[in-house]
Amino acid sequence: MxxxxxxxxxxxxxxxxxxxxxxxxxxxxxxxxxxxxxxNPGVIGVALLLVFASGYLIRVAVRALRRAGSRVDAIFAEELGKKPSPRPR
Missing domain, CATH: 1.20.5 (Single alpha-helices involved in coiled-coils or other helix-helix interfaces)
Known part of the structure; x- marks a missing residue:
């Protein structure tokens, strides 16, 4: 850690x-x-708004991708846990 x-x-x-x-x-x-x-304060204000909105969208996309990745990892772990051992008993 x-x-x-x-x-x-x-x-x-x-x-x-x-x-x-x-x-x-x-x-x-x-x-x-x-x-x-x-x-040009209006144009600058709109540009700043677009920059902050794109930053927020990138943050949301990263969170969604991380969440999906953790779900895929959980599915793999579950499926691999069910797999029988290759060693003979």
């Missing part, structure tokens, strides 16, 4: 680093293109 915790910790750290890099990049772009940002 120790390795699962360390890999989860690593994933969290990488996600935070990615979020920081994306925020810094967006901040730089907003500073450089200030006039464009102020002139």
């Amino acid at each position: 120790g390795s699962a915790t360390s890999s989860r910790s690593r994933v969290v750290r990488l996600a935070l680093l990615d979020a920081f890099a994306a925020g810094a990049g967006l901040g730089y772009l907003a500073h450089e293109y200030r006039e464009v940002v102020v002139a």
